[in-house]
Amino acid sequence: METRAEESPEGLHYKAAGSGYDEVYGSESEIQPHWQYLLDGLKTLGAPGISERQQKAERILRDDGATYNSGFPSSATWQLDPVPALIASEEWASIESGLQERAELLDLVLKDLYGNRELIRHGVLPPELIFSHGGFLRACDGLSLPGEHQLVMHATDMVRDHTGKMLVIGDRTQAPSGAGYALENRTVMSRVLPSLFRDSHVHRLSIFFQSLRLKLSSLASQITQEQPRIVILTPGSYNETYFEHTYLANYLGFPLVQGSDLRVSKGYLWMKSLGGLERVDVVLRRVDDFYCDPVELKSDSRLGVPGLLEVVRSGRVIVANPMGSGFLENPALLRYLPQIANHFLGREAQLSSVKTYWCGDPQDLTYVIEHIDQLVIKQCFRRPSEHSIFGSELDEPKRLALIEKIRQEPLSFTAQEYVRPSTTPSWKNNQLLPRPSILRGFSVAMDSSYHVMPGGLTRVGSQSKSLNLSNLRGATSKDTWILASEPERQISLHESQPLPMPTPAQPRIAFPCRVVENLYWLGRYAVRAEAALRLLRTVFVQINSTYHMPKETEQVLLQTVTQLTTTYPGFTLSGSPKSAQPEAELLSVVLDGKRSGSVTANLNSLLECSDQVREMLSADTQRVINDLRDELGGLAESLKQGLTAAPEEALDPLVTTLLALSGLWQESMVRGLGWRFIDMGLRVEKALQAVSLIRASLVPVLPKYQQQQVLESVLLSSEVLITFRRRDRSGSDMAQGLQLLLSDSSNPRSVFYQVDQLRKHLAELPSATNGSGLADEDRYMLEASSAIQLCQLEELVVEDEDAGTRVELDQLLSRLQHLLHETSNQISTKYFDQIKVHQQLVRTDWDEEL
Template sequence: METRAAESPDGLQYSAEGSGYDEVYGDQSQIQGHWQYLLDGLKTLGVQGIRERQLKAERILRDDGATYNSGSLSATTWQLDPVPALISSEEWAAIEAGLQERAELLDLVLKDVYGKRDLIRLGILPPELLYSHGGFLRACDGLALPGEHQLVMHASDMVRDHTGAIQVIGDRTQAPSGAGYALENRTVMSRVLPSLFRDSHVHRLSLFFQSLRLKLNSLASSITNEQPRIVILTPGSYNETYFEHTYLANYLGFPLVQGSDLRVSKGYLWMKSLGGLERVDVVLRRVDDFYCDPVELKSDSRLGVPGLLEVVRAGRVIVANPMGSGFLENPALLRYMPQIASHFLGREPQLASVKTYWCGDPQDLTYVIENIRRLVIKSCFRKPSEQSVFGASLDDNQCQELIGKIRLDPLKFVAQEYIRPSTTPSWKDSQLLPRPSILRGYSVATSSSYNVMPGGLTRVGDQADSLNLSNLRGAISKDTWILASEPEKQVSLMEQRPQPAPAKSQMQPRTSFPCRVVENLYWMGRYAVRAESALRLLRTVFVQLNSTYHMPAETRQVLLQTVTQLTTTYPGFVLSAESASLQPEAELLSVVLDGKRTGSVTANLNSLLECSDQVREMLSADTQRVINDLRDELSGLADSLKQGLTAAPEEALDPLVTTLLALSGLWQESMVRGLGWRFIDMGLRVEKALQGLSLIRSSLVAVLPEYQQLQVLESILLSSEVLITFRRRDHSGSDMAQGLELLLHDNSNPRSVFYQVEQLRRHLGELPSAVHGSGLAEEDRYMLEASSAIQLSSLDALVAEDEKTKTRAGLDQLLARLQYLLQETSNQISTKYFDQIKVHQQLVRTAWDEEL
């Protein structure tokens, strides 16, 4: 077996074994010229230097929140190889021309199959190929986007064969994924290898995304003369490429919406925002075709918008790529691409497709069955749960089972000749090793043709014999460098035509995000405070239980019951107070660690993280880093507490408290004082007030002997971070009165209940006005009453003891009323400003829903 190797003095070398095509050596024994500079640079860095760059790349990806959900319960950090894939500018010119032509061809096919269907009439495509495919949507027949092109974005998966020739193995046309990851890869690599990147004169990716933005704006201008509203429609945070959706939304400057954020009304599509309904003109969708409209397509879909297709049909909104374009992803089309190109262009396509056989053709079916061992079997209609089957990897029983499935429904299967991908250097186990690679290239429509991304998303196998190079199967991504001989010219794609003066209605800033976003921001604030309050109290209880001085049973019981009442983890220490307080360890650890227990620290933090995932596009880079820190601390919490209460458990909680404080600090110091910040802070204020009231009511309403009462009071003050202030103040009255003043009345204490109420009143006055009758709105009435009740209350009356009940009845009544007022205020905020999602469901299900 031939071995081609490039050695260096420090032992770093790259060897390509075998006779296949290698990106570095081609089919020769010498390094190709455009690889020499990079390999020399890697040799200079050495093993340790590359390892450090890899760790730096991993940190950047983690801090950026770059994730990929491969089907596990939690998304994993995006995997990036620190060694880029290189293509010379001369070779790329041919690939670029081929991709442009392929996008044009598929655009013509899309126009034809939903138009005149000449390809069927002339016998170029078998009718069964079209009408049996789940991606052909009859409801979309006759729909057309304005302008020359129907296909706005297109992606092709390509591999090199043993001669080095590029061949297409598949197309993506519904919602081509990966372009955002390619941009993230570029951002990371330009920071990890800055001098190598700069000196290599790598073609920039930004022009591609500028072309996309201009194309969407031009589509919007065809249906509106006003400032257009363009949104990106995502399936949600559980989608495997959700990071890309948020990344593109931030990069392009478009709101990220889910199906529930949109509604059809009066013949138009609207986004539900705080400012009311805002008309949407263009939707860049990341949702597959048949999920987009539950009325006319898949009836049980929760990802789309009921009635969307009717608005598209009326020409009042544009969806890109158009619904129905999923048919172009049928791999059986590759078999007919030469005939299609001959029909439309009069010649063979510049980019060849891999040899493909459609089992719906009797001759092809016979060939596939006879040669199944050397073929790759694919479903004509791509489903997330289905992967390509490599015949060579099957045993006899599996092979016969697959043949049986093909014979049973041959129209649904296609087979392709297996092409051994070219190998490229990949950094693994501190070595440069050859790994099989695949390249996904991207095209976007322009006013005249298609603009191709200079590069794309390269994926490499984790092992030398990896067959399925998909992210779901553990493939690793690479940045793809298109190398120029000189620095690239700076070209502006800004529109040159004069912009009309905005109408008066457009002079006011428009709310740029849907109601769902502010709702999640509001609950982020609430969950953060819930978790922090619970952690602070638990830290205090741990310290008190493990202290050297004697703790009376009354004090111990009150503190433990306060834990249950503050966290609402009933029955806890309330139902069996005496027995639980003797052995509290298991219950306290459950309050911290049990994620399935409502009110536990872990449950609240998980809810906080879920809310942050829903609004990732609204979070700054620093905020995302702190949230990642919080996620890491939470994942290691169980190990930190495995020794129980005997090993200073409060120290295990300290990092979580510190991280939550950092998050709160970022919200207060780094967020623009817009609606997003206002709703986060309102959530914080509502929950701080409720937590403060619960803390006081649970611990200080019951009357205890003087010594035990002081112990409980100081524990509560310590948990609220005002114990030092309490001790330094001159006590003109009782300790209980002074403590209550700090916790309840003191407007200079940012943790007092009164401080939260006053902040809430200010926020409510700044919110978009809601429709109500004359006088104050209900929430304003509630907060005015709460503020007045606190200010009019007398400390002496609050601390007065009821001899019959052995409680402070006046304090209990005030706290109960304040809790009610705050809860009703929160309900009013939810009713007026958050989206009350209505579930739409067809009364009659279509039979083909189950097949999809």
């Protein structure tokens, strides 16, 4: 077998496989000119330099939160090869022209399928190919977008055959994914290999996203003369490409919404925001067809908006791509594209498709069964859980089972000839190795044609013989460089004629209620976790202290852990063996993620809230959250030796990371509604945690020495022990300690400080009052503030000998807890959208088939 290689002085070399087409060498034995500069640059870097660049890329992707969710609850950092894929500008011109034409052709097919259906009438397409396919939606018949094009975005998967010819193996038209990942790849590579990138004169990607933004704005102008509201509809944070949804939302400047954030009312589509209902004009959807409207499509969908299709019919909202475009993803359509091209264009398409057979055709069925070992079998209707089947990989029983399934449902299966993909250099095991590659190209509609992204998303297999080059199967992505012969002019993302901005008197609230709810709970979970960590850290120190701790003191501290974290029954049962041997229970409070109130459970909830509002978080905030995720992942290992190995030290990094997160919110966030709700969550929870801590630890009466130990432990946990010791104390230690914890306006951790900040926030919220006096939440906080300021500390610390508690202190704290909980309830009722669970009244068999 012939081997082609280019040696380097450092041993860094690239050997192409002896058969098939290679991107570097083509069909020849010499390196193609457009690869020479990159390979020379990689040789200069050497293996250590490339590995260092790869590690830097991984850090950037990790810091950016770039993930690909392979399935709930797991997600992995997006994988990027540090060696880009190169295409010469001259060759790209031909590919670009072919992609433009293909998008135009599929657009014509889409218009015809939901219009006059001439392709059926003229015998170009068999009716059963269309009407048997789940992607053809009868409810969408007759729908059309304003303007020349129906298909707004289009993605095409392509491979090279052994001659170097580019062939299409599939199309994505419902909610084409990958463009955002291509942009992230480009951002990372321009930082990892800045000189090589700059000197290679790589075509930039910004014009593609500018075109997308302009197209959506143009569509919106067809139905409104006011400033349009364009949103990106996502299935949510568990979708595999959720990072891309948030990335595009930030890059394009559109709100990211879920189905629950929208509603249909009075014939229009609205977004539920803090300012009330805001009309939506255009929806860029990342939700598949069937899930968009549970009324007319998939009745048990929770991802769409009930009644959306009716609003689309009325022309009062535009959905891109239009619902029903999923039929164009049918791989069987490739079988008939030559005839379709002749029908519409009068000639063959520039960009050929791989040879395809549809089992609904008797002759094709016979051929597929006889040659199944040489073919790739695909379902006509693509489901997320199903993948292409390579006949060459099947053993005899599986092959016979597949043939039987095809015979039973011939209309549902398509077969394609296997085209061995071209190989391209990939950095594996500290060397450049040939790996099979596939390219996804993207196009977006313009006024008269389509604009093609000058690049795309290249995927390479993890092994030299990888067949299925999908992200779900472990493929790695590459940045795709289209090399210009001269520097490309800079192009801004902003429109040349920007849309009118809202007046300062009427600011538009750019996010839905769900977002502020998650921001609010993000703050609350952060404080919950921090308070628990601080107390546990203090308890670990006290238990392991060389000083003797009386059993009564230890018991109060352990019960405080249970009451603060609400991990009942915990240490609250009298005579419980957990109190005598507290290690297992304390570690459970830290590590048991299934236990409500545990540190791990609260941190997991915090991370989930952060995923829901990722588009609202800065890069630095995302970095700190990733650090938190990493620290949490290693916590069990750090604590495996239990209380004998200074467990408080394992908790320190988590506390520090949470403090960094709080610092970013306080110092880096614009003082808008997003920050206000995070801070309100922080203040509510800090107040509740402080009240719970005081009530659990200082209400019980202990002998003086033991009481002092408990008080100092509480002050240490609250970070005011040093202040307490340095102050001149005129009263009892207990009263002075309470003053610091409860009513000191200069202490940012005191209960009064939190209440005071909450009152200020509530006064600034939209619709804070209804014109009939104080709102309920304002009254609650006024009462809490007054109660704290009017209390007499020396009276609060008076002991009731019969009850063994400080009764007045307990009553005050109980009232404060009630007022804080009621305030939180009022905030939730007034400002957060309470998602109602809709009960499906009728089960339909066709839902299961979908």
